Every structure is written in structure tokens, then in C-alpha cells.
Amino acid sequence: MAGFGPAAAVPVWLTEDDLGCIICHGLLNCPATLPCGHSFCRACLDGLWGASGAGRRWSCPTCRQGAAQQPRLGKNTLLQDLADKYSRAVRELEAGPGRAPSPEPVPGPGPAPGSPSHRAQVVAQKNSTDVGLELAELVEQLVHIVRRLQSQSPLSEPGPADEPLPSKTSEGEMRDILNALEEIQKKLRENIVWKEALEEQTQELLESPSSSPCPLPDQSHPAPRRSSQFAQWAINPTFDLGSLSCSLEVSNDGQTVTVSHFPQPYPWSRQRFATCQVLCSQALSSGKKYWEVDTRHCSHWAVGVASREMSRDQILGRTRDSWCVEWKGNSQLSAWHMKKETVLGTDRPGVVGIWLDLEVEKLAFYTVADQEKLLFECSVSASGPLHPAFWLYGLHPGNLLIIKQVKA
Incomplete structure (x- = not known):
């Protein structure tokens, strides 16, 4: 390319979500790209299509675009090369400076x-x-x-030497x-x-200048948190199932979202995100609003606000109508808007409070412990209502975010 020497290297930020397969939740392996542009492990596609029922064969697991006949799958060598480089970079980071990275895993009889x-x-x-x-x-x-297993019916034709257990006992x-x-x-x-x-x-005690002893919390009686200064403006938003990515699941109360172990068969919709993102149903168009998100059970996440019109193939904080704070899982907290990153530090907040004051078009993020401590604030402007927005990336099944009840 013009302007770059033969040894030039341009730093590019990538996560497992960028190079991951939503079927196996791992890095792409022998990736195949479908006509719609989405990529998956070739073996995952073969297995998924082989198990699909009539009428759903050869459809994309992300956008559900189908084909009249099975597409010819070829290896995407560029994506495979990127995935290999990403794996090597991760091993080098884990090894630390001055240490040789662990060798690439060799396929074998192991798990x-x-x-x-x-x-x-x-x-x-x-x-x-x-x-x-x-x-x-x-x-x-x-x-x-x-x-x-509970939902599967027992075998109807056991072998002659096998004596089936009574169904009631099995259940x-x-x-x-x-x-x-x-x-x-x-x-x-x-x-x-x-x-x-x-x-x-314990960390707060070690960092505190005070020398007065303070007892550690009892497991059965954790230290109570003081009421929030934003309690009178607190809301309890719920996740919008219509915008929910097929890689996510929502609890019955609508306030916990989890990275699924298997792609979910949600009906196709233009409102559904292609990546692991979801909005809340509540449209915030006036006044002051506050809500809290427990992030302690998610290794990679972003929380913030976005308009309903945010493009479903874009990422939170990378558009004109979305704002967020993001934990990358590598000891870096950042704020994002319009693809601009503001590094906030290396401390990971366990609970994030989001304060939206639409009267003065202000958005602020707080880390919440016994009280709120400001992380970042910025101006917001949107032509329509804003919605609480979430991104659970990294493709780690079981990772979850919880919308907390704010203590009055």
C-alpha cells in the first residue's frame, strides 16, 4: 500500500468478538464466509446445517438469510490469519514482558x-x-x-439385553x-x-490513610450500602426481547442478560442486533433518570445509552447516537462515542451507575460501592428518545449483566 513501508505495522484493536464464531463461542477455525458476509467455523456450519430441520437448512445463524441450495464453503484465509495472529498476541500478553509465549496448541486426542x-x-x-x-x-x-435431556423422550426400542428404567424413576x-x-x-x-x-x-483498608482498625465484613452479614443520592430518579429498566442478539438470553424478570451456550432460534427482525448487544424497552425522552448495572459476572462489557435507530450491525459507542463505558477485560476502562476512545484507568467497577439528565443533555457514569464515585461525564444529543444499552462481548458463555434495584 502507498505510504507504508514493508515493515510498517498499524495497531488495530481486536477482541474475540471480532474473530469469534457465535456457534461454538470460540475463535474462528477454518473460517467460511457466507454470501451475506457473516463468517463461522466451517465444521460448526456443517454440524448446524446437518442438524437443522427442513426449510431452515443453509440459513445464516446470525441474520437468518437463507439459500435455495447449500452454499459452497471455502476457507477464508485472511480471517484465519487474523485469528492465528490474535492467538499469538494473547499468548505473548499472558506470558508477560521478557518471557517466551507458550507454544501454539497442537491438536491431539485431548479435549x-x-x-x-x-x-x-x-x-x-x-x-x-x-x-x-x-x-x-x-x-x-x-x-x-x-x-x-428432560425434554427428550425415552428410547422406544431398547436392546434385548437392556432393561429400561421406569420413566417415573428417571424423571x-x-x-x-x-x-x-x-x-x-x-x-x-x-x-x-x-x-x-x-x-x-480489604484493598480499601490497605490503601486507606487511617490507621484505625475496621472489621472485615461477615459473610452472613455484609456491610450495608448507604442509600443512593440518585434514588429519587431511579428506574428499573427491562431488556427488550426484540433487539436481543441471538447470542444472548434474558431472565424471566427481564433484568438479567446472559451470553448463551447455544445460538437462540429467535425470529429474524430488522430490530435484532447482529452482535452480543441489547437495548432496554424503556424510551427515555425527558427528565432525569438513574439505573445501576452489576458487571461482576462479565469479563468483557460495555454499558451506556443509544437511540432506537442505532444501526444493528454497529457497536455501542462507535456511532453518533450511542455512548458507553467499556471494560476490555485487560485492565482498561474506557469511554466511547463516535469511535473516539477516552481511557479512564485500570480499576474495574463492580457496579456501574448511569445518570442521564435530559434537561441539560448530560450523561454520567459512576462506580458504585458504599457511595457513587464519578468515572466519566459527557454531553448527549439525540433527535429522539434514548434507551439503556448493553454489549457483552468476548463470547464467554455464562457471562451476564444484571440491572440492579437501586436502594432508596
């Missing part, structure tokens, strides 16, 4: 990347908080598997397993939340 057994091996290399998160995700995956055992897994999942989540709160308060 496949992304499988439960592979994830269990990775757990051993992480700190205790990450271990808890990984275990919680594994349990959640097991819950999905048990529920799928009862399945219920017991599911209840036990859900109880384990609940306790893991509670333990993670308490441990993170304990670590935060």
Missing part, C-alpha cells in the same frame, strides 16, 4: 477447545475468583444439558439432579459476590 473438560483444565491456571466463575459457568452448562432422578445443580449454582454465585466484596474492602 476440544470450549468443551466442558477443556474448560475444567483451564480453571486450574486461574485465581480463586476466576475459578468460582468458571465453576458457576460449568454448572450452568450442566443445567442446560439436564433440561435438554424423578433427573429432577433431583437438576435441583442439586441449581442449588450449587446459587451457592457459587453467592460465594463469588461475597468474595469480591471482601477483596474490595
